[in-house]
Amino acid sequence: MKLYVATILVGTCLTLGACATGSSHTQKNMKRPQAQSQDYIAQTGKKRGRFELVDKIQFLQTDKRWARxxxxxxxxxxxKYGCLVTASAMALTNLGFKTDPGDLVNRLKANKGFTKNGLLIWTGLERVTGGRTKTVxxxxxxxxxxxxxxEAGYYPLVKxxxxxxxxxxxxxxxxxxKGFYVRDPMxxxxxxxxxxxxxxxxxxxRCIGMKT
Known part of the structure; x- marks a missing residue:
């Protein structure tokens, strides 16, 4: 798979497009994930304000390479509706997988990762990574x-x-x-x-990380 990097406007923040998407709640409420390798955690600690995960990519859902x-x-x-898939692609890339939003959509389609209405099925993310990831x-x-x-090295996806x-x-x-910081697909x-x-x-x- 070839890795594409979305354009980043240095030093600025620009709101792009709109998004309204959802997911299929096919999993039961799960326990707190087990701690992962420090490879994914830039800083760790038990006190608030010290948790930072690897951040090496930004994808935009409006990128012309996959927007349509x-x-x-x-x-x-x-x-218009790919914010969740785009956010998931960023999490997977940071975990070491070579993918992008367009590639991830194709793989999810091939692995029953969407409902008929286009909602993301969380276990589909596990299937496209060959079972190497765990969704919570x-x-x-x-x-x-x-x-x-x-703290466990899992990437939180927040709605x-x-x-x-x-x-x-x-x-x-x-x-x-000062609070949580995010990569926003828009x-x-x-x-x-x-x-x-x-x-x-x-x-x-929802959280995604490497299976231990």
Missing amino acids: QTLGGSGESLA FYKRKDDAVVRACL FDLASRRTHWAVVIKETK VASSVPIPLKSRARGIDAV
């Missing part, structure tokens, strides 16, 4: 869950509403004393941006 690809059999495009579904949606995933009230997903990269930035700049609260948490 459709999700499952829904006919909906990555550009939480019923809780608080900061403690996000923090536990970061929230934009100011326009449209549903959106982003991948959390780190936590500092925001071009040279660095992760504060989650608080995009969301008033978290509506759902």
Whole structure:
């Protein structure tokens, strides 16, 4: 698989497009993931403000290389509804897999990773990585869950509403004393941006990491 890197606007943040996507809740509520290798954790510690995962990529769902690809059999495009797939592609790339949003869509389609309506099936992410990853579904949606995933080396995917009230997903990269920082599939930035700049609260948490 060839790895593509989305364009990054150095020193700026630019909001792009819109996204409203979902996922199929096919997994039961799972326990806190086991801690992973330090290879994925830049800084670790038990105190708040010290968790930072590897951050080596940014993908935008509006990138022309995959913007027109459709999700499952829904006919909906990555550009409009692909924030969750794009966030997942960033998490997988940071975990060491060579992929991008377009490639991930193709692999999910080939591995029954979408419902008929184009919703992402979480176990599909495990299948496309040959069982090397583990996805974790939480019923809780608080900061403690996000923090536990970061501490274990898992990438939290968080769902929230934009100011326009449209549903959106982003991948959390780190936590500092100022809060969580994310890579947002609709925001071009040279660095992760504060989650608080995009969301008033978290509506759902899903995490993905390497199976141990």
